[in-house]
Amino acid sequence: MSIPTENVGSLPRPARLQKAIAEYDAGSIGFDDLAAEQDAACKDSVERMEATGAPIVSDGEQRASSFATYPITDTLAGT
Numbered sequence: 177m178s179i180p181t182e183n184v185g186s187l188p189r190p191a192r193l194q195k196a197i198a199e200y201d202a203g204s205i206g207f208d209d210l211a212a213e214q215d216a217a218c219k220d221s222v223e224r225m226e227a228t229g230a231p232i233v234s235d236g237e238q239r240a241s242s243f244a245t246y247p248i249t250d251t252l253a254g255t
Contacts, residue, residue: 183225187236193217214239 221236
């Protein structure tokens with residue numbers, strides 16, 4: 177008997193995205209560079225989930241700063 181499961185929420189961020197976030201926070205790279213790494217991480221998350229045959233896929237919340245602060249820092253702040 178199989179038990180269907182689905183990922184809910186965020187997936188671990190790739191090292192490249194973690195580095196880009198730190199560099200963006202330090203002012204070393206611009207938003208466009210950060211967004212490019214976020215896009216690549218989202219694409220990778222979707223491809224990995226599709227490869228498992230999951231009927232529902234997501235981007236793994238790669239763009240969200242934090243599940244707890246995302247609604248405040250990334251939406252209300254306008255970034």
